[in-house]
Amino acid sequence: MWEEKTMAVTKSVFGKSPEGREIFLYTLSNSKGMQAKVTDLGANLVGILVPDAQGVTADVTLGFDSVNRYYKNYSFFGAVIGPCANRTAGAAYTLDGVDYRMDQNDGPNNLHTHIELGFHKRIWDAVPEDNSVTFSLEDEDGYLGFPGHKKVSVTYSLDEENALRLHYHASSDKRTIFNLTNHSYFNLDGQGTGRIEDHELWLGASHFTPVVPGSIPTGEICAVAGTPMDFTQPKKIGRDIEADFEQLKLTGGYDHNFCIEHWDGSLREAAEVYEPQSGRVMRVTTDLPGVQLYTGNFLAGHPGKGGKPVLQFYAGNFIAPEEGKAGAVYDNRTGFALETQYYPDTIHHENFPSYIFGGENGDYDSVTVYKFE
Secondary structure (H helix, E strand, O other): OEEEEEEOOEEEEEOOOOOOOOOEEEEEEEEOOOEEEEEEEOOEEEEEEEEEOOOOEEEEEEOOOOOHHHHHOOOOOEEEOOOEOOEHHHEEEOOOEEEEEEEOEEEEEEEEEOOOOHHOOOOEEEEEEEOOOEEEEOOOOOHHHHOEEEEEEEEEEEEOOOOOEEEEEEEEEEEEOEOOOOOOEEOOOOOOOOOOOOOOEEEEEOEOOEEEEEEEEOOOEEEOOOOOOOOOOOOOHHHHHHOOOOHHHOOOOEEEEEOOOOOOOEEEEEEEOOOOOOEEEEEEOOOOOOEEEOOOOOOOEEEEEOOOOOOEEEOOEOOOEEEOOOOEOOOOOEEEEEEEEOOOOOHHHHHOOOOOHHHOOEEEEEEEEEEOO
16 A cells, blocks of 8 residues: 655555556545545545534545445445436437437436446546546447547545535537436435434425436426425424325435526535534535435445445345445435436426537536535
8 A cells, every 4th residue: 555645635546446457546635624535436435524513523425445345336325427317217318310228227217327337437537636636537429328429527626614526527529418416425423323314404495306106207397395305494304204295105215306496507505414413514505407315215234334234225126235434334314315416317308407518519517515514
């Protein structure tokens, strides 16, 4: 094991790929005691270490200690998803008169592009700077069912205000789909410490996109008022999660896209989460129109960081237990995700904000910030 210091960024060997290529871990640090750990395997966010109200530091993201586990990672812990996050009905679409087929990996549908070949399993080029790391890759025309020669980058940067900024940029010589997100699971009391139902959540969203079985949007944009989907006033995640409400029954808890209020492409606060035991607060701002709230409804028994077991859930199927961070056992609802995004299955719904970029539509460019207090 060796380390190389690049100002506020430390580079170390994380492990090797199955082909023997070295995989690196980059640690971004500030003077407040916060660290963010990212790797060139998938541009995955491996950990966020942040002090609580008493100054005690904990890792607040679920995941793995071993690079080998990130080559499995069927629950997408910390993953950069692309080219297309979330679900696409029928794993097929038509763009500019051409029919495209995607991988059918979620029943008849597509989820998160590809389990084994998506961005989260690729080795990205990495360029560290003073307080940031930029990861980049290229995709050939037609790869995985997406037109255009594509160039994609993700920059992680950390500032002195405990804000971790993710800047996504993508270009294509043809019109194509770009819907990138980060799929980190958070537990603000510290990963492996227990369930997240007592976290208090506010969402800047008065509407959501309901789904049919299989979690494909109906195309409707429905008001949250008077339903368990209403987080416009802060409430515990677990308060209504078992309510007798069709949308929650379909997905086993929250796994829905919420429509960010007054979206106009500028940075807006999408979510705020407070954890009462630690006193930690996380604020999420983004320039994207939606955020997927997923409450880790099927994570039972799966070993997480440090060797604690986790049972992963992917596309409705339970995956065998794996080792994870620091001996943690990730049970159901021991982490939640807030995935900033364009709405799921937008290609089939003209009333949703478009995620077609490239060619004459110009580049995809987006920022999401996770700020901790």
